[in-house]
Amino acid sequence: MSKKEILGSLQRASVIYRTESGEGRRVWTDVSMDIHEGEWIVVIGPNGSGKSTLASVLLGLCPLSSGQLIYKQDEQWITRGVLQIPDAQFVGDTVQEELDYLPNAQDLTIEARAEWYRETLSVVGLSVPVERALHTLSGGQKQLVNIAAALAVHPAILVLDEPTAMLDPAARKEVRQAVREAHKRGTTIVWITHRLEEAADATRVLGFGDGRVTFDGEPRVFFYGDEGGDRGDLSVMTPCNELGLDPPFVVKTAIGLLQQGCQLRLLPIDMEELAEAVSGSCP
Ligand SMILES: Nc1ncnc2c1ncn2[C@@H]1O[C@H](COP(=O)(O)OP(=O)(O)OP(=O)(O)O)[C@@H](O)[C@H]1O
Ligand SMILES: [Mg+2]
16 A cells, blocks of 8 residues: 655654743653544543644644644645634634635625535534524534534644534534544544544544653554453553553453453454454353
């Protein structure tokens, strides 16, 4: 398989925030990573480890104290972001106003806009009237409006910082589905989360600990370690354990089954894989 194009590259990037007292506070040290076209990177780490700083850096909202961020394309819209609190990102009062603020809307006639609103919302599977006041939408619908607005300018990379944190399970599913569709259409995804089960969507997991990248690799290796076969052994530390994080239900279940002497067909990272792993293999 040919190597995918590098869309963006962080090279030995460090961030020092200025606190109110004027002191410098180092929150990122020598962070290096390439973002390749077509990836779905899930960023995981404990509170305060520097995950949101990654979103801010990629979106151009936080300057680096040293190191470099290089984007392949010199485009204005290479990255767009969706953050944790749905309402915090709105600039309009209605869905229509929200979309009208986008640069693409400016080039359209009033007549052409109606079709464009419909298309823009259908990309995330949303079919609310554009006259709807944003405050009357559910949390999930609000996040879908934010994702639709972000995707409307066709960014190469969509950066999402805990987009499902405020949502109920049904809305979380809708948001994940909308982002999966965008990924299928070619958008590269950087998804920051505390919900470790969301790593199942990832092509790559980036683990953050104390402002440094502690892990960069496949989700299965993040949860089960390099030599995944011996996970029945409780003394084996995985990259997930090393960050002090509790693995998701599916992974804990699989490890429990291995400890009970079950032979698993694979080391599962989602429910479908767990079902496949256990079919006919327990003593
Ligand atoms: N504007 C700021 N000024 C000073 N310190 C900041 C600022 N923003 C973040 N920090 C500090 O930088 C560190 C990393 O913050 P960041 O928000 O990137 O962490 P995070 O991994 O996203 O945490 P969480 O899981 O709680 O969202 C934290 O110690 C935080 O207190
Ligand atoms: Mg954060």
